Amino acid sequence: MKLTSFSDYSIRVLVYLSINNHKLVQIQEMADAYGISKNHLTKIIYQLGKMGYIETIRGRNGGNRLAKAPAEINIGELVRRTEEDFYIVECFSNNHNSCPIAPVCSLRGIFNQALNSFFSVLDAYTLADITSNSMELQTYLRKPAIEAERIE
């Protein structure tokens, strides 16, 4: 049971931009800080831009910044948008379900209830809550990824 790497990396990007609030950040800088390929991050930033979370300024002095205040970026809403699907079990998908008892089975309802409960926790947090210790986060992000591992 895990989220896609798109969700995971999207949160990391937004955390990075949040603690560098007034700065235009290059993709390469985030790639170096997190040890994630620039190519991969470029695609993620493009998607986050389309979703309205990030603003990209083109040109030599350009870069990326948050398009909203951190307190306006809700974690539950973000994860709902970055996850591909929530097909906890096969019968969540009408198109790909092959389980013959789906029409009379209560399992889907129970898992739906569990999923709602999962999200009701995430809905209580915003990016501002996650980055409230921005000084500490910054310390770990200034060191190359490999160095940060050694600190632990």
Next chain:
Amino acid sequence: MKLTSFSDYSIRVLVYLSINNHKLVQIQEMADAYGISKNHLTKIIYQLGKMGYIETIRGRNGGNRLAKAPAEINIGELVRRTEEDFYIVECFSNNHNSCPIAPVCSLRGIFNQALNSFFSVLDAYTLADITSNSMELQTYLRKPAIEAERIE
């Protein structure tokens, strides 16, 4: 965000055995009812046997049956045992985490809280709850999988 097919199919097997409570069930019969390969189900039944959920009687008149009463099979506990891991995001795994901010990031705590909330819903249900409409479930399981799709 999804469970493994092992969790999904494990529940289906236990549902089948629950509504055929006093009968020794052949793997082929369940494979036909659900449209899942016999090979795949054989592995699942072996694992569920090791976990103490299923009893397998060998020999010509043998078969499989529940090793516990349906009311004693808790869905939360079952899913905790059938899922490989709960690495919602990368930092849940101490061995495979590459995120440098993990030591000072509050995200893991928030996702842990969400995961606990997910399971507290599942913990409230047993196999007996899921199979309380056993007559209806039986109707759908008696038809070959392809027929059941047409009924919908």
